[in-house]
Amino acid sequence: MYSFKAVAIVSGLLLFPVVAPLKLNITAIGASHGRSTLECWQLDDPFSPSSEPGSAAGPYTAQLGDLSNITYTFIPPNYDQGFHTAPWPQWVVFTTGLAHITLPDDNSTGAYIFGGEFGVIFAADTPDVSLKGHRSQYPGDMMSIGLQIPTKDGEIPVHDILHSGPCKLKESYGLRELALNVSLS
Numbered sequence: 001m002y003s004f005k006a007v008a009i010v011s012g013l014l015l016f017p018v019v020a021p022l023k024l025n026i027t028a029i030g031a032s033h034g035r036s037t038l039e040c041w042q043l044d045d046p047f048s049p050s051s052e053p054g055s056a057a058g059p060y061t062a063q064l065g066d067l068s069n070i071t072y073t074f075i076p077p078n079y080d081q082g083f084h085t086a087p088w089p090q091w092v093v094f095t096t097g098l099a100h101i102t103l104p105d106d107n108s109t110g111a112y113i114f115g116g117e118f119g120v121i122f123a124a125d126t127p128d129v130s131l132k133g134h135r136s137q138y139p140g141d142m143m144s145i146g147l148q149i150p151t152k153d154g155e156i157p158v159h160d161i162l163h164s165g166p167c168k169l170k171e172s173y174g175l176r177e178l179a180l181n182v183s184l185s
């Protein structure tokens with residue numbers, strides 16, 4: 001009788017594994033004590049499947065919040081934008097190219113953002129919180145394209161800071177793992 005019960009509990013666990021909700025991690029330019037920072041943010045809104053629950057075959061969606069407007073920016077190859085603050089809190093979605101973001105008085109590597117699948121960042125180092133801002137360089141002979149999308153009313157998306165420094169590539173593999181049903185880390 002007892003062993004039968006134990007088996008039932010075990011199979012229950014197998015049928016309903018406890019899986020933490022999958023959330024989007026993005027590199028963000030924040031600010032602390034008047035200086036811009038690079039941080040890996042985990043956004044609060046979890047992905048939910050838009051198809052039948054339990055099936056990994058369909059699309060997954062996460063809500064990124066309300067927006068204000070959108071600016072399409074074409075950046076020529078080998079361009080150095082220099083140090084600047086974010087004009088307002090905004091998403092920047094790089095669709096192609098390569099951006100290299102560094103911080104003043106900081107000799108770390110900074111963040112390399114490749115356009116495409118993992119090209120979404122958030123810039124929150126506005127002049128009221130950051131004196132010098134950050135430097136954006138677009139090295140190499142690729143053109144870059146960025147969509148700048150300020151949030152409505154300058155809202156900062158709700159997030160946890162996973163760590164300082166940019167997100168690592170493997171911190172973006174969650175959706176691929178889910179879709180392919182493999183572990184990539």
Ligand SMILES: *[C@@H]1O[C@H](CO)[C@@H](O)[C@H](O)[C@H]1NC(C)=O
Nearest residue numbers: 068069088150151152153154
């Ligand atoms: C775009 O949005 C920003 C932030 O909300 C606002 O300050 C700016 O005036 C808007 N630009 C245009 C062209 O509407």
Ligand SMILES: *[C@@H]1O[C@H](CO)[C@@H](O)[C@H](O)[C@H]1NC(C)=O
Nearest residue numbers: 103104105106107108109110
């Ligand atoms: C960065 O600079 C500091 C002093 O400014 C130095 O102590 C440190 O070794 C440097 N780090 C690297 C990786 O060059």
Ligand SMILES: *[C@@H]1O[C@H](CO)[C@@H](O)[C@H](O)[C@H]1NC(C)=O
Nearest residue numbers: 023024025171172173174175
């Ligand atoms: C975000 O990071 C967490 C912790 O590293 C990871 O478990 C999760 O899969 C990542 N999310 C995505 C969408 O890759």
